[in-house]
Amino acid sequence: MSLSLKIHDVSVVYPGRIPGQDVVALSGVNLEVVEGDFVVALGASGCGKTTLLNLMSGFIQPTTGLITLGHYPGEPPEQQDASSLLRDQVTGPGADRGVVFQKHALMPWLNVLDNVCLGLKLKGLAKAEREERAMHFLTLTGLADFKHHAIYQLSGGMQQRVGIARALTNDPHMLLLDEPLGALDALTRERVQELILDIWQRTRKMMFFITHDVEEALFMGTRLIIMSPRPGRITREFSLEFGRRFLASRDARAIKSSSEFIALREQVLSIIHGDEEVTA
Numbered sequence: 219m220s221l222s223l224k225i226h227d228v229s230v231v232y233p234g235r236i237p238g239q240d241v242v243a244l245s246g247v248n249l250e251v252v253e254g255d256f257v258v259a260l261g262a263s264g265c266g267k268t269t270l271l272n273l274m275s276g277f278i279q280p281t282t283g284l285i286t287l288g289h290y291p292g293e294p295p296e297q298q299d300a301s302s303l304l305r306d307q308v309t310g311p312g313a314d315r316g317v318v319f320q321k322h323a324l325m326p327w328l329n330v331l332d333n334v335c336l337g338l339k340l341k342g343l344a345k346a347e348r349e350e351r352a353m354h355f356l357t358l359t360g361l362a363d364f365k366h367h368a369i370y371q372l373s374g375g376m377q378q379r380v381g382i383a384r385a386l387t388n389d390p391h392m393l394l395l396d397e398p399l400g401a402l403d404a405l406t407r408e409r410v411q412e413l414i415l416d417i418w419q420r421t422r423k424m425m426f427f428i429t430h431d432v433e434e435a436l437f438m439g440t441r442l443i444i445m446s447p448r449p450g451r452i453t454r455e456f457s458l459e460f461g462r463r464f465l466a467s468r469d470a471r472a473i474k475s476s477s478e479f480i481a482l483r484e485q486v487l488s489i490i491h492g493d494e495e496v497t498a
């Protein structure tokens with residue numbers, strides 16, 4: 219039995235400012251993320267990527283359908299008994315799901331170590347234990363030497379790495395990352411992509427990663443979902459091998475310049491551009 223997060227025929231409707239102009243942000247969305255998956259979501263602006271992430275994190279609830287997180291023997295949801303679905307229903311945020319935002323959302327008045335420790339402090343862990351755990355993840359993200367630095371003393375890439383370390387401290391089953399690298403320069407972005415792949419390989423956490431960058435999506439994921447707007451839904455899915463190849467070869471340039479990578483990049487770009495033209 220493996221751990222799985224399931225989205226069961228979900229829709230999300232946001233009330234419009236004017237009656238009758240509600241926004242159907244998601245409609246008929248089904249998705250299952252299982253242990254070992256690195257799912258990347260791509261799609262035109264407004265297709266519901268963040269809404270989907272907010273559902274998985276428990277920040278919002280679906281208008282219809284449900285989200286569950288649990289261990290399943292593998293039968294389809296219609297064959298699962300209602301009590302197990304109810305037991306596993308995601309009804310709010312939880313320590314089993316860590317979230318990393320595009321803007322790091324760190325506390326500027328706390329140093330790096332205290333930022334990473336904050337969630338553990340709120341959980342009531344003793345100082346020594348929370349610092350030990352925080353240092354483990356600061357070491358994993360290459361920040362151990364910066365533990366006493368103020369947030370403003372760090373580069374954008376380092377700040378995002380603090381955000382990742384903080385999300386990891388609760389030892390979540392799943393990391394949800396909403397365009398975490400969008401604000402970084404190209405070189406730093408590649409470094410942090412590789413770091414996230416390393417963390418995924420070492421920890422085997424389920425990943426759900428939103429990006430606007432097609433190359434990043436292809437490089438990082440084991441599964442790519444493409445979403446389309448109006449209403450937001452999942453329209454295509456591809457399985458990917460490039461990230462695993464990188465972890466085996468450590469040669470990102472060779473992977474990103476391979477004919478296979480370029481052909482898939484062009485295919486995905488044409489799907490997304492097609493959606494953008496329809497909704498422009």
Ligand SMILES: Nc1ncnc2c1ncn2[C@@H]1O[C@H](COP(=O)(O)OP(=O)(O)OP(=O)(O)O)[C@@H](O)[C@H]1O
Nearest residue numbers: 232233241243262263264265266267268269270450
């Ligand atoms: N709180 C809200 N109230 C009303 N409408 C909303 C709200 N949040 C999102 N929307 C609308 O729902 C749709 C989906 O938004 P969402 O942010 O999930 O898309 P996205 O794919 O993440 O977009 P982007 O790529 O631009 O970040 C959009 O039309 C958006 O305007």
